[in-house]
Amino acid sequence: METTTAIPTTPPVETSERLAYSLEEAAQMLGVHYFSIYRLIQRGKLKPCRALRGKFLIPRTELLKLLKSE
Amino acid sequence: MIKRNGQPGRHSVPNYSGRLTDDENEAYQTAVASVQPQLADLGTIGQALRGIESPSTGMGERPADPTEITVGSSDRWQVRRCLVQLNQSEVFLCQKGTEFAVVERFSENSRYAAVNGPAEIMRTGNNERQVLQDYVENERQTLQLLATDLTARVRETLAAQHPEQNCKRVVEAITRRCDCEINPNQSQAETIAPALQQTHGIRV
Numbered sequence: 001m002e003t004t005t006a007i008p009t010t011p012p013v014e015t016s017e018r019l020a021y022s023l024e025e026a027a028q029m030l031g032v033h034y035f036s037i038y039r040l041i042q043r044g045k046l047k048p049c050r051a052l053r054g055k056f057l058i059p060r061t062e063l064l065k066l067l068k069s070e
Numbered sequence: 071m072i073k074r075n076g077q078p079g080r081h082s083v084p085n086y087s088g089r090l091t092d093d094e095n096e097a098y099q100t101a102v103a104s105v106q107p108q109l110a111d112l113g114t115i116g117q118a119l120r121g122i123e124s125p126s127t128g129m130g131e132r133p134a135d136p137t138e139i140t141v142g143s144s145d146r147w148q149v150r151r152c153l154v155q156l157n158q159s160e161v162f163l164c165q166k167g168t169e170f171a172v173v174e175r176f177s178e179n180s181r182y183a184a185v186n187g188p189a190e191i192m193r194t195g196n197n198e199r200q201v202l203q204d205y206v207e208n209e210r211q212t213l214q215l216l217a218t219d220l221t222a223r224v225r226e227t228l229a230a231q232h233p234e235q236n237c238k239r240v241v242e243a244i245t246r247r248c249d250c251e252i253n254p255n256q257s258q259a260e261t262i263a264p265a266l267q268q269t270h271g272i273r274v
Contacts, residue, residue, distance in 0.1 A: 023219065031180030033156040035111060035216065039174065039192075042212040053229065054222035056215075067185050 019060055020049060026058040030066065040066075085250040086243040097232045097240045104227040108220050109247070111156075115213060116251045118154045119206050139164060139173055141189045147171055153205070161192070163202065170198045172205040210252055217248035 027034040037058070040046040046066065048056040072079055072089075079089035083098055090098055102109065139147050139162060147164035154161040158177040163170065172193040176183035183189075193208070195201040224244050228237040 027158075030182035031158065032176055032182050033158040035115065035156055035212070036159045036174065036176070036182075038212050038215045038219075042208065042215055043192075051222070051226075053225040054218070055226060056219045056222075067181060 017060070020057040021060065021063065023056055023058065026063055029063055083243050083247070085247045088239060088243070090239065090243065093232075093235060094237070094240050097228055097235055097237050098243055100231055101224040101227055101237075101240060101244055105220050105223055105244075108216060108223075109251070112213060112216060112220070112248060112251045115154060115209070116254075119209055119213075120254075122153055122202055122206055136162075136175075139175055139189050141171075141173060141191055142187055147173060153202075154209075161205075163198070165198075168196055170195055170201045172201060213252045217245070217252060220248060221245050 021029065023037050024034050027037050030037070037046065041048055041056070046058065046062050048058055048062075051057050074091050075093070077091035077093060079091050079094075081090040081092070081095035081098075083090060083095070135152070136149050139149055141147060145166075147166050150163045150165050150170075152160055152162055153172065158180065160175050162173050162175065164173050165171075171191050173189050173191055175189040178188065180188075193201050193205045195204070221241060221244060224241060225237075228235070228240060
């Protein structure tokens with residue numbers, strides 16, 4: 001059975017009001033594998049923004065939408 | 071031997087037809103190290119998808135741990151087999167009567183699962199083969215998203231660690247490597263074509 005590892009270098013997520021998070025931080029906040037974040041983007045459930053060189057960032061507001069009933 | 075900036079191109083790297091100079095090779099190794107886990111996952115998921123497409127290899131036939139998955143509050147599906155397993159999510163082929171579904175199940179401790187349910191349907195249909203094919207195509211598009219993001223991270227790393235260097239060929243080499251992991255057949259043809267063009271250019 002195929003098994004992949006989570007990215008080990010994920011820094012602890014700060015609870016301060018940041019505007020956007022890296023993909024790994026977003027995955028950690030949601031408690032899912034980071035590839036699931038790409039799946040959510042692909043399915044249109046999560047709208048990312050792009051950093052200067054094109055790297056995906058996840059806006060805080062988008063994360064809150066997914067966790068809205070909490 | 072062709073030289074760039076006074077250095078011969080003598081380093082070959084996976085899936086890239088060109089040869090890198092010493093400086094380019096150093097930058098390439100730095101870049102690969104910075105995205106190694108993602109590259110490994112790209113390969114693992116790509117391989118799993120190829121296994122699903124070629125069931126004769128047996129790679130797509132993985133036993134599933136749960137026998138039943140509940141989607142939403144009461145939508146129960148029988149698990150046929152596990153398609154891809156990551157450490158906080160698994161993707162299963164499920165069946166309910168004559169209907170098939172590809173379902174992603176999340177970790178029990180996941181905040182996302184607590185709000186949105188422990189499992190989500192990714193694809194449904196009455197034709198098992200079509201459902202799997204649609205899933206594979208969609209998952210390849212998702213892998214392409216990962217590859218695009220990974221290339222952007224590589225650019226960021228190279229800009230920070232090799233600011234004086236033109237790393238265009240390094241980025242090209244990594245992009246090619248990603249493409250080959252996602253779709254090896256298509257990418258092999260693309261790798262060969264530029265190599266042939268280059269040979270013609272030298273002869274003329």
